[in-house]
Amino acid sequence: MEKPTPSLTTEKVPMQEYLAYFAYGFGQCFSFGIVGSFILIFYTDIVGISSLVASVIFLIARLWDAIFDPIVSAFIDKHRSSTGKFRKYMKFAPIFVIVSTIACFVAPDVDMTGKILYAGATYILWGTCYAFSDIPFWSLSTVISASGQARTNLLTTANLGVFGGIGAVGFIFPLMLTYFKQHSAPTSSYLISVAILMVVGFVLMEIGYRYTKERVISDPAEKITTRDIVEAVKANKYMFIILIIFFLKIFMEMVNNIIIYFFTYNLANAGLMSIFGLIGTASALGFFLIPVLTKKYKKIQLLRCLLVADILIRIVFFLTGYRNVVLVFVFLAITQCLYSATGPLVSAMLAETVEYSEVKTGKRFEAIVFGGQTFASKLAIAAAGALTGVLLSVLGYQANATQSSTTLTGLFIIISILPALGSLLRLLMLSKYDYTETEFKECQRIIAARKQGHQA
Incomplete structure (x- = not known):
């Protein structure tokens, strides 16, 4: 029997699939937003764990991720089937994401050592479960x-969901x-709040x-070894x-961690956090311009323009100060929009x-690529949490x-200006x-030529 030939279909993606x-x-990002923005203040102000101890928990969790996430990515890339690679993980992973997120916000009635151990265990569990959901989710876009344009549209849609979910949590929570x-x-x-939001998140997932639907199907008979994966990463x-x-x-993750402290102490109104969350959600609407702009301009050009604009606006923000609350939110809205727009790009x-890796090695590794994104994202969150904890201690929080006044200035x-x-x-x-x-x-052209030769 002839081996199945990997598909390079460009079938139009229906709107319901984008939705x-x-x-x-x-x-999914209900979980990411809750843990990313609220776990530190939950540890310090509710559970009573010091910011320095919380920083150690974050760093240990990321050391674990450094070992585990590549294993997950390699496992997914190795285990292919005639029906696809990624959706089968998206079927069960949401259950574990929801349960582990809720577990992170349980405050057990034990001594401080027990609280620290519980916090560490549940936070590491959350990161582990999240990898089985996030890596397949992003890899599915390929x-x-x-x-190429459909992929840009899909990743814009994905980022719209990510920023929208995080922003919605920041507003509602x-x-x-x-x-x-x-x-x-x-x-x-x-x-209670976490549990309600995560049930809604599960329904959406x-x-x-x-x-x-997966349309680009890799050859399930193709054998992938650990050496192949290592070579692909190196290439x-x-x-x-x-x-x-x-x-x-x-x-920006440090900003997400600090912003609630800024509203609570600098502006003396923790309720303003909801407005910031609404800004985060609204900023994602600008994503609709990305597919239009990428038809006319290269992504690297657009990204450079956004980064330069962000630097200039933040300098003005810092020089203006935070006495005028309306101006503060104007600057927060502008910088949030600029940052959000970099995500899809x-x-x-x-x-x-x-495709570059596939041309170099002859084999396709989507999960490895997006496993790297998941790890980089969690590493950024953990490092931001750790550094935030250290900075809070240094600032005398x-x-x-x-x-x-030193603490308040440091928070601002x-x-x-830090981003x-x-x-x-x-x-x-x-x-x-x-x-x-x-x-x-050009890489796509080379791959298509190879597939045609294989089919012949």
């Missing part, structure tokens, strides 16, 4: 369609906490699983550049490196107390990147 793909990312704190203890208010130099650029989101650039510096450093570093990394749409299309 389903959006729904999965939106629901097999729904082989079209503080409101839920305020409501439930009126009727229950602070620990219970966190647990289930929709994403049911109504997406994909552009993947490493993009992953470093992706990791540099650490500066970076993800699309990363996805295109799959005292939980539930009046903060000194972090949310205003400009991240944008500058990203620009420096882009100076080494010369793999554009032109090279990507």
Whole structure:
């Protein structure tokens, strides 16, 4: 019998599939947003764990991820079938993501050592479960369609769901906490709020699983070894550049960690966090311009323009100060829009490196590429959490107390000017990147020629 030939279909992706793909990312990032933005303050102000101990927990978790995430990626790339590679994981992973997220916000009635051990165990469990969901989710974009423009559209949709989900959590979660704190203890208010949001997230992820389809099918008879994977990683130099650029989101993750402290102590109104969450959700609407712009301009050109604009706006933000609350939110809205718009561009650039690796090695490894993105993302969150904990200690932060002027100034510096450093570093990394749409299309041409030769 003739071996099945891998598909390079460019079949049009229906709108309902875009909506389903959006729904999965939106629901999944309820978990990401809750853990990314609220776990540190839950540890310090609710459980009573010091910020330095929390930093150690984050770092240990990422050391574990450094070992485990590549194993997950390699496992997914090795185990292919005639029906696809990724959706089968999206079928069961949401259950574990929901349970592990809820577990992170349980405050056990034990001594401090027990609380620290429980916090560490559940946080590491969350990262492990999340890998089985996030890696297949992003990798799916490369097999729904082989079209470069369709892939950009899909990754824009995915990023719209991601930023929208995180922003929605930032808006809704503080409101839920305020409501439930009126009727229950602070620990219970966190647990109830998380549980409700994660049930909704599960429903959205289930929709994403049911109504997406894999069209680019790899040959299930093709044998993939660990050596093949190692060679593919070594050959994909552009993947490493993009992953470093992706990791540099650490500066914005620090803003996400600090912003609630800024609203609580600098602006004396923790309720403003909901407005910031709404801004995060609204900023994702600009994603609809990305597919239009990428038809006229190269992604690297658009990314450079966004980064330069972010640096300039943040300098003005810092010089303006935070006395005028309206101006603060104007600057937050502008910088959030600029940062959000980089997401689809970076993800699309990363996805295109799959073909570069395939040309170099002759084999396709989507999960390895997007496993790198998942790891870089979690590493950025953990490092941001660890650095935030250290900075809070250095700045003299005292939980539930009046903060000194030094602490308040430090909090403002972090949310205003620090991310400009991240944008500058990203620009420096882009100076080494010369793999554009032109090279990507050439890689696709080479792969198509190889497939035709194989079929003949």
